[in-house]
Amino acid sequence: MEAELVTLTIDDIKxxxxxxxxxxxxxxxxxxxxxxxxxxxEAEVPLASCRLCYVEIEGRGMVTACTELVxxxxxxxxxxxxxxxxxxxxxxxxxxxxxxxCSSCPRNRDCELQRIAAYLHIKLGNPSGSPSLKGDLGGFxxxxxxxxxxxxxxxxxxYDPNKCVLCGKCVMICNERMGVGVLNFIFxxxxxxxxxxxxxxxxxxxxxxxxxxxxACPVGALVPKNIKVLSFTTSPGCYDAxxxxxxxxPGDR
Amino acid sequence: xxxxxxxxxxxCKVERKELIPLLQEIQEKLGYLSDDAMKAAAEFLHIxxxxxxxxxxxxxxxxxxxxxxxxxxxxxxxxxxxxxSKLIMEAMERELDxxxxxxxxxxxxxxxxxxxxxxxxxxxxxxxxxxxxxxMTPFKVEEVLALLKEENAxxxxxxxxx
Numbered sequence: 001m002e003a004e005l006v007t008l009t010i011d012d013i014k015x016x017x018x019x020x021x022x023x024x025x026x027x028x029x030x031x032x033x034x035x036x037x038x039x040x041x042e043a044e045v046p047l048a049s050c051r052l053c054y055v056e057i058e059g060r061g062m063v064t065a066c067t068e069l070v071x072x073x074x075x076x077x078x079x080x081x082x083x084x085x086x087x088x089x090x091x092x093x094x095x096x097x098x099x100x101x102c103s104s105c106p107r108n109r110d111c112e113l114q115r116i117a118a119y120l121h122i123k124l125g126n127p128s129g130s131p132s133l134k135g136d137l138g139g140f141x142x143x144x145x146x147x148x149x150x151x152x153x154x155x156x157x158x159y160d161p162n163k164c165v166l167c168g169k170c171v172m173i174c175n176e177r178m179g180v181g182v183l184n185f186i187f188x189x190x191x192x193x194x195x196x197x198x199x200x201x202x203x204x205x206x207x208x209x210x211x212x213x214x215x216a217c218p219v220g221a222l223v224p225k226n227i228k229v230l231s232f233t234t235s236p237g238c239y240d241a242x243x244x245x246x247x248x249x250p251g252d253r
Numbered sequence: 254x255x256x257x258x259x260x261x262x263x264x265c266k267v268e269r270k271e272l273i274p275l276l277q278e279i280q281e282k283l284g285y286l287s288d289d290a291m292k293a294a295a296e297f298l299h300i301x302x303x304x305x306x307x308x309x310x311x312x313x314x315x316x317x318x319x320x321x322x323x324x325x326x327x328x329x330x331x332x333x334x335x336x337x338s339k340l341i342m343e344a345m346e347r348e349l350d351x352x353x354x355x356x357x358x359x360x361x362x363x364x365x366x367x368x369x370x371x372x373x374x375x376x377x378x379x380x381x382x383x384x385x386x387x388x389m390t391p392f393k394v395e396e397v398l399a400l401l402k403e404e405n406a407x408x409x410x411x412x413x414x415x
Contacts, residue, residue: 181301186310197302198288198317205303 006072011079017070022046024053024065027078034078035087035116037094037218038167039066042177047168051090052116054083062086084120091120094165096143097190098219100124105163105220112218113165148193153201157214157224161193164221170194170213182207194221257282258290262297269298272308276315285319321356321363323401326380330369333377336388341377342366344391348398361405362398 004019010027017026025041027034037050046066053065058075060068062082077083094113102108102124117124148161166185171194174183182205186195196205214222261278265271272294279290286309295302309315327333327342346352349362356363370380375387379397386397 175301175304181303184301184303184307186303186307188311195303195306197291197306 006070008070008074008076010076019070021070022066023055023057023068023070023076026070027065027076032078033119034065035119036066037112037116037165038169040169040172043172047172049166049168050094052087054086056080056083087120088122091116091122097145098165099145099162106223107220111220151202153203154207155203156209156211157222159194159202160221163219164194165219166192167218169216169218170222173212173216178208178210178212180208183213258293267298269300272298272305276309280315285316318356319360322361322405323381324363324365326365326367326370328370328376328378328380329366330373332373336376338377340391341379341389341394344394348394
């Protein structure tokens with residue numbers, strides 16, 4: 001039996017979607033991009049931590065698309081000045097303590113932050129002085145960049161907490177999907193990072209090396225060690241397979 | 254080491270929401286959260302140790318090293334702040350050669366910051382267990398420490414406990 005379908009309108013386009021899925025899922029499925037960093041379709045309770053996927057639904061107001069269920073006849077707008085302003089603010093806060101040295105980052109050109117920045121017409125490169133950032137959103141306090149220790153103890157990947165946007169995908173995957181639970185958020189506020197029990201190096205903390213966290217990381221915080229010779233795929237929906245399914249040496253293709 | 258924990262577990266339901274009260278009781282009993290105690294709590298509640306550690310590091314009330322013999326707390330609350338408690342903290346950190354939140358290598362002193370202990374008229378204050386040292390100055394910090402060190406050396410407890 002086929003799942004019940006509902007019809008909704010996203011940016012004047014009629015979209016059919018399965019009942020019970022989220023608005024973000026429906027939009028992405030219809031080829032309408034909504035910026036998002038933390039979305040995991042499998043998560044029963046959405047993380048909703050990145051606050052980038054704001055949309056406006058008529059009658060419901062400004063909502064995060066990853067938490068709203070589709071319903072018959074709802075009208076969704078993914079673009080208007082109010083939404084853009086909110087997203088700009090959110091993005092500015094995320095970038096506030098993110099080191100913008102993209103050219104030396106292994107995830108350069110394959111980074112969700114870069115993609116979203118481009119979508120929002122935010123220029124990266126000079127986070128504090130960028131006119132596009134300061135223009136309409138001045139007044140934010142300067143944030144010092146984090147200076148947390150990089151964990152390269154694992155044989156396959158490196159965790160750089162200074163680049164982490166704390167979306168929580170890796171934590172969710174490690175705990176819910178894999179049932180391993182090596183990872184969790186530790187400490188609080190500006191000091192929050194993803195870590196292990198008593199900050200044991202990841203390589204020794206009981207990690208099963210499934211690589212699911214690395215594949216899910218939207219930025220350059222969790223990267224395979226041999227990324228220079230391997231290409232790396234994180235297109236939506238295909239990050240379920242273990243790490244070796246995602247990285248192919250150039251000869252494979 | 255394990256026995257007092259079993260007592261605590263016996264009176265605790267196996268529910269995740271019991272984690273914080275459980276950690277508080279463990280800390281009450283042991284004076285701090287040892288690695289073994291956190292692992293035992295994780296096993297008891299059927300959650301990963303990393304989840305216990307995540308919660309424990311979120312709250313300032315939990316400590317992972319035993320407090321010193323003299324757990325010194327410097328109040329940085331509003332009244333004490335106005336009266337210059339920052340200088341008191343700096344003086345204490347300098348004298349003990351540790352940062353707030355740490356313990357001296359000889360385990361004699363631990364240093365923590367608190368936000369208001371409810372005796373603002375005496376600001377700025379330092380608390381050692383139940384003893385309040387009122388109207389501190391950086392110079393008096395040295396006096397207090399000299400006093401405590403002398404008492405330690407002679408094996409006497411502070412006499413001015415209420």
